[in-house]
Structure formats: C-alpha cells, structure tokens
Amino acid sequence: MDSWVRVLILVACLYPVFVECKVRRYQFNVVMKNTIRLCSTKSIVTVNGKFPGPTLYAREDDTVLIRVINRVKYNVSIHWHGVRQLQTGWSDGPAYITQCPIQPGHSYVYNFTLTGQRGTLLWHAHILWLRVTVHGAIVILPKLGVPYPFPKPDHESVVILAEWWKSDTEAVINQALKSGLAPNVSDAHTINGHPGPVSNCPSTGGFTLNVAPGKTYMLRLINAALNEELFFKIAGHKLTVVEVDATYVKPFTIDTILIAPGQTTNVLVAANQGVGKYMVAASPFMDTPVVAVDNMTATATLHYSGTLAASPTSFTSPPAQNATPVANNFINSLKSLNSNTYPAKVPQTIDHSLFFTVGLGVNPCPSCKAGNGTRVVANINNVTFVMPTIALLQANVFNIKGVFTTDFPGNPPSPYNYTGTPPANLGTTTGTKVYRLPYNATVQVVLQDTGIIAPENHPVHLHGFNFFAVGRGLGNYNSKTDPKNFNLIDPVERNTIGVPSGGWVAIRFRADNPGVWFLHCHLEVHTTWGLKMAFLVDNGKGPNESLLPPPKDLPKC
Numbered sequence: 001m002d003s004w005v006r007v008l009i010l011v012a013c014l015y016p017v018f019v020e021c022k023v024r025r026y027q028f029n030v031v032m033k034n035t036i037r038l039c040s041t042k043s044i045v046t047v048n049g050k051f052p053g054p055t056l057y058a059r060e061d062d063t064v065l066i067r068v069i070n071r072v073k074y075n076v077s078i079h080w081h082g083v084r085q086l087q088t089g090w091s092d093g094p095a096y097i098t099q100c101p102i103q104p105g106h107s108y109v110y111n112f113t114l115t116g117q118r119g120t121l122l123w124h125a126h127i128l129w130l131r132v133t134v135h136g137a138i139v140i141l142p143k144l145g146v147p148y149p150f151p152k153p154d155h156e157s158v159v160i161l162a163e164w165w166k167s168d169t170e171a172v173i174n175q176a177l178k179s180g181l182a183p184n185v186s187d188a189h190t191i192n193g194h195p196g197p198v199s200n201c202p203s204t205g206g207f208t209l210n211v212a213p214g215k216t217y218m219l220r221l222i223n224a225a226l227n228e229e230l231f232f233k234i235a236g237h238k239l240t241v242v243e244v245d246a247t248y249v250k251p252f253t254i255d256t257i258l259i260a261p262g263q264t265t266n267v268l269v270a271a272n273q274g275v276g277k278y279m280v281a282a283s284p285f286m287d288t289p290v291v292a293v294d295n296m297t298a299t300a301t302l303h304y305s306g307t308l309a310a311s312p313t314s315f316t317s318p319p320a321q322n323a324t325p326v327a328n329n330f331i332n333s334l335k336s337l338n339s340n341t342y343p344a345k346v347p348q349t350i351d352h353s354l355f356f357t358v359g360l361g362v363n364p365c366p367s368c369k370a371g372n373g374t375r376v377v378a379n380i381n382n383v384t385f386v387m388p389t390i391a392l393l394q395a396n397v398f399n400i401k402g403v404f405t406t407d408f409p410g411n412p413p414s415p416y417n418y419t420g421t422p423p424a425n426l427g428t429t430t431g432t433k434v435y436r437l438p439y440n441a442t443v444q445v446v447l448q449d450t451g452i453i454a455p456e457n458h459p460v461h462l463h464g465f466n467f468f469a470v471g472r473g474l475g476n477y478n479s480k481t482d483p484k485n486f487n488l489i490d491p492v493e494r495n496t497i498g499v500p501s502g503g504w505v506a507i508r509f510r511a512d513n514p515g516v517w518f519l520h521c522h523l524e525v526h527t528t529w530g531l532k533m534a535f536l537v538d539n540g541k542g543p544n545e546s547l548l549p550p551p552k553d554l555p556k557c
C-alpha cells in the first residue's frame with residue numbers, strides 16, 4: 001500500500017462517524033506543553049499537546065492499537081481504565097503491575113479488543129502523579145446498527161472533570177512523602193480543562209456547551225481528578241442517568257450526580273428550559289471533616305442558541321462539601337438495566353469470600369521531620385503494598401522469583417472494631433503480596449473502611465473485571481445478617497466503587513480473565529501511600545482461557 005493511502009486510512013479511522021474500521025489506530029505522543037490556567041503559564045505533561053487528551057473512539061468488538069511514544073523525561077505508562085482486557089493483560093498499563101514503564105525515547109503499542117462493553121470509559125497515565133494531566137475519554141459506541149436502550153440523544157458531548165495545581169504535582173507528592181504528611185490540595189477543579197472564572201482570575205473563560213431548544217444531549221461525564229470525588233449539576237435542568245462505567249443502568253432522573261475519580265456516568269439532558277445561560281457546577285464531596293480538600297467549584301455554561309449576549313447566567317449553588325445524603329441519594333438510585341439483551345450476570349454462589357479492610361495507618365519514618373518521625377501510610381488488611389521493580393505479570397509469566405509472594409490475607413490478621421475506637425498500634429506490615437485465584441472462580445470482596453486516623457470514603461478500582469455492588473452499609477459488616485439484604489438481581493455493575501466513610505460495600509465478580517489485576521483506591525494520594533494489592537488469576541484450560549503471549553515490544557525494566 002502506498003504510504004499516503006495508509007496515512008489517509010489512518011486519519012479516516014480516527015473519525016468513526018465517517019469511516020468504519022474494525023482496527024482503530026491511534027498515536028499518542030507524550031510531550032510537554034505550556035498551558036495557561038488560573039492566569040499563569042505552566043509546562044505540563046500531555047498526550048499530543050492536549051489537556052484533556054484526545055478522545056479514543058471505537059465500537060464494541062473493535063480492536064484498538066495505540067502507539068505511545070514517550071518524549072518526556074518521566075517514565076510513562078497508560079491505563080485503559082475499565083477496559084476488560086480479556087487475555088490482553090499486557091495492555092492494561094499500570095506500571096510495575098502488568099508492564100515495566102515506557103522509558104524516555106521509547107514506545108509501546110497497546111493492543112486490545114473491546115469485548116462486551118459499550119459506553120464511556122477513560123484512559124490515564126498509571127505511574128507517578130502524571131494522570132493529573134495525562135488523561136482523556138474512551139467512547140465505545142454500540143456495534144453498528146445496534147441502538148442505545150434509551151431514546152437516542154440528538155447530540156453527545158464528552159465532559160471531563162479534573163483538578164489543576166499551580167505547582168508541579170511531582171513536587172507536591174515528593175514534598176509530602178518527605179514530610180510524612182498529606183500532600184497539598186489542588187488549586188482548582190476543571191470542566192473540560194477549564195476552571196471557569198475565579199475571583200483572582202476573573203477573565204478566565206470556561207467551557208461552554210451550546211444547546212438548541214428542544215434537543216436532547218448526552219453528556220459523557222468522567223472524573224479524571226486525582227484525589228477528589230465530585231458533585232455535578234446544571235442550574236434548572238434534570239439529569240437522566242443511563243449508564244455508568246460502560247454498563248447500562250435503569251434510567252432515573254436526578255438533580256445532582258456524584259462521581260468519584262475513575263468513574264464515568266452518561267446522562268441525558270433535555271434543553272427544555274427558557275432560552276438562556278445556565279451554570280454547570282462541579283464541586284467536591286468530602287464527608288470527613290479533618291481531610292482537607294480543594295473547595296473551589298469549577299463552572300461551565302449551558303448556552304441555548306438564541307440567547308442575548310447580555311443575559312445573566314442562571315446560578316446554581318453546589319451541595320455542601322459534606323452532603324452525604326445528596327451522595328447517597330444518587331448511589332442508592334443505581335441499578336443494572338438487567339434486560340434480556342443486557343442481563344446482569346451476578347454470581348449467585350461464591351468460591352472465594354474475602355474481607356478487606358481499607359484505610360490508613362502510621363509507620364515510623366526517622367527522616368520525616370514534619371511528621372515527628374512518623375508517616376501516614378495506607379493499607380488493605382494491614383498490608384501496605386510495596387511497588388516491585390519488575391512488573392508482576394512479567395515475573396509470573398517468566399517465572400522470576402522473589403518479586404512477589406502469594407500470601408495476601410483474605411481476612412484482617414487481627415479483627416477489631418473497624419469503625420469504633422482504633423487499636424493502640426496504628427502500624428502496618430509492608431510487602432508485595434498478591435491473592436491467587438483459579439480461572440473462573442467466583443469472588444466476593446467486602447471492602448470495610450476503618451476509622452484509623454479518620455473514617456473516609458475510598459473509591460476502590462478493580463482492573464480487568466467489572467463487579468456487581470451487591471450490598472452497602474454503615475458501621476461494621478455483619479456476615480450473618482447483612483447478606484440477607486444483598487441485591488443479587490439487578491445490582492449496579494461497575495469498575496470503581498466508593499466504600500462509604502465508616503461503612504462497607506460488598507462486590508462480586510467472576511475471575512474469568514487470566515493475568516495480574518490491580519485493586520486500589522483511586523484517590524492517588526491513597527494509592528501512593530499503599531492502599532493497593534493485586535489478584536493473580538491463573539490460566540484456565542486451553543488457549544481461549546489463557547493470557548496471550550507477551551508482545552515483542554513489551555518495555556523492559
């Protein structure tokens with residue numbers, strides 16, 4: 001093929017509206033880019049010079065090939081958050097879990113097929129704190145000719161929520177690790193890259209969503225923030241929720257949605273109000289008083305065609321930062337669609353029943369002056385995960401000894417009142433431990449928040465699987481009484497779930513994907529502190545139930 005023909009097809013395949021390509025090719029150049037926000041210029045790490053990064057479009061069943069070329073001074077890896085990666089664990093992306101990082105000057109082709117999923121997901125860097133600016137949307141359209149299970153919107157729009165720091169975020173986390181204390185919070189939230197006007201920088205424009213009266217819009221909302229769960233609302237307009245984490249839900253209508261880092265939500269908005277401008281607001285949710293958050297509300301504008309330039313914007317006040325009832329109202333409304341076409345395949349019997357405490361701890365750190373010789377850590381079942389220097393998947397497949405152990409505890413080593421008075425000893429153990437599962441095992445994990453330092457909401461993300469959120473409660477999980485109230489019919493299916501502050505959630509999944517799969521808090525600060533572990537899922541019978549061989553260009557450590 002002539003090279004110009006190849007280029008033409010390559011370019012055409014970026015626009016699925018015009019051309020259908022079963023194999024979609026993208027090139028991600030990781031480059032620095034000077035960007036002005038909050039009235040000052042900062043050099044940030046980007047993909048193709050964009051913040052947020054480019055949207056990856058594909059249809060269900062398509063294969064996606066993304067060549068990532070690292071042209072910055074940092075090691076880089078990219079995670080395709082929520083993509084099942086059936087048999088393609090080599091393309092999942094978390095550094096030192098499924099791959100060694102792509103080093104400066106090097107490249108790697110991620111190669112995966114989108115199977116059994118449709119909706120909105122996100123991609124983001126999965127190393128250091130680079131995901132702060134290295135992120136973008138994944139839009140998985142239904143197979144050609146297959147309709148949405150809800151009225152087709154007139155238009156669609158990606159809406160990415162994120163955080164902006166004036167400082168270099170690598171300096172922010174490095175300073176925190178030296179001190180032993182929590183890192184600085186961000187300086188603003190953003191909607192599609194813009195905070196909207198803020199008091200000390202009023203000239204800053206915000207994102208504008210142009211609408212025509214009478215039309216319906218589907219917003220593909222993504223929380224790409226590092227450390228903050230966000231409320232989202234639009235003045236004068238209701239939101240009809242139709243999908244979360246690329247799974248359809250029973251539609252429901254609500255004023256305010258809650259979206260945690262790593263989560264996605266599709267909502268329909270009818271432009272059925274008077275012609276005008278309406279404020280769109282993204283603001284933080286934090287129901288732990290002692291934890292500092294960035295209290296800035298990001299704003300955008302829903303702008304009707306035919307609105308006079310001088311007309312004022314209809315205002316909406318964001319929910320209080322600690323508005324737990326507003327959060328619960330949204331969470332309790334989520335149910336799987338569970339139709340004939342999209343059934344909820346909830347495991348009804350459980351082979352591995354696990355109980356994981358998630359929370360903080362305090363360990364000695366002689367060099368941590370600000371922390372008085374101690375530092376804050378985080379853990380699951382009292383294990384603070386230590387990142388290996390060789391990727392776990394490689395270590396497993398190439399049989400490299402001494403990288404990890406398979407003794408991750410399925411239960412807390414010493415039970416206590418998790419939501420009561422904390423134990424006297426707040427220390428944790430450290431290690432690179434995984435929990436091993438046979439192929440096709442059914443798994444239940446109860447994620448129990450602890451009150452160590454303070455109870456806090458943790459949005460926990462599982463790689464390689466969707467899970468069903470079958471139960472949720474406050475206080476300590478009771479294994480005798482709580483399962484009686486589990487929803488095993490139409491629980492919401494997702495890949496990231498908030499463990500309520502001072503409470504628990506129960507999730508179920510089938511281990512039908514061989515490989516090494518990370519489970520971690522999606523608040524980057526807690527991941528850094530060690531709130532992470534991995535499942536090692538064995539191959540099943542024959543090639544269809546086995547991990548594919550490693551690609552030739554797999555980065556080396």
Ligand SMILES: *[C@@H]1O[C@H](CO)[C@@H](O)[C@H](O)[C@H]1NC(C)=O
Nearest residue numbers: 063065088109111112548551
């Ligand atoms: C992508 O992976 C498939 C196997 O799933 C393989 O057949 C194909 O050659 C790979 N493509 C590239 C460009 O590496």
Ligand SMILES: *[C@@H]1O[C@H](CO)[C@@H](O)[C@H](O)[C@H]1NC(C)=O
Nearest residue numbers: 167168171172173175183184
């Ligand atoms: C973090 O905030 C403190 C207090 O405002 C400031 O002195 C420090 O420089 C900040 N750190 C970074 C890396 O910006």
Ligand SMILES: *[C@@H]1O[C@H](CO)[C@@H](O)[C@H](O)[C@H]1NC(C)=O
Nearest residue numbers: 199292293294295296297321
């Ligand atoms: C946000 O927090 C800062 C620092 O604690 C405080 O000075 C400011 O008044 C707060 N702003 C709002 C809008 O609550």
Ligand SMILES: *[C@@H]1O[C@H](CO)[C@@H](O)[C@H](O)[C@H]1NC(C)=O
Nearest residue numbers: 180181369370371372373374
């Ligand atoms: C460290 O000790 C000093 C003096 O006792 C105290 O004021 C400060 O709050 C302590 N800091 C921490 C993080 O415990």
Ligand SMILES: *[C@@H]1O[C@H](CO)[C@@H](O)[C@H](O)[C@H]1NC(C)=O
Nearest residue numbers: 416417418419420421475476
């Ligand atoms: C745990 O502590 C809480 C708060 O102090 C208390 O209400 C609860 O009864 C305790 N639970 C058990 C099982 O001791």
Ligand SMILES: *[C@@H]1O[C@H](CO)[C@@H](O)[C@H](O)[C@H]1NC(C)=O
Nearest residue numbers: 382413414423425427428429
């Ligand atoms: C966690 O492990 C540390 C170190 O072994 C131990 O001192 C502590 O008591 C354990 N805490 C809990 C709650 O199991």
Ligand SMILES: *[C@@H]1O[C@H](CO)[C@@H](O)[C@H](O)[C@H]1NC(C)=O
Nearest residue numbers: 349439440441442512540545
């Ligand atoms: C997985 O297990 C289920 C029963 O839990 C069984 O029906 C199914 O056939 C198994 N699938 C494979 C591929 O072994």
Ligand SMILES: *[C@@H]1O[C@H](CO)[C@@H](O)[C@H](O)[C@H]1NC(C)=O
Nearest residue numbers: 087115541542543544545546
């Ligand atoms: C493996 O999967 C392919 C494609 O789904 C199918 O055609 C083939 O029959 C399967 N092979 C076995 C041994 O199950």
Ligand SMILES: *[C@@H]1O[C@H](CO)[C@@H](O)[C@H](O)[C@H]1NC(C)=O
Nearest residue numbers: 074075100101103389556557
């Ligand atoms: C980048 O990754 C390689 C391979 O793991 C490692 O040897 C190197 O130290 C890393 N570079 C930095 C700056 O961390």
Ligand SMILES: [Cu+2]
Nearest residue numbers: 458521523526
């Ligand atoms: Cu957390």
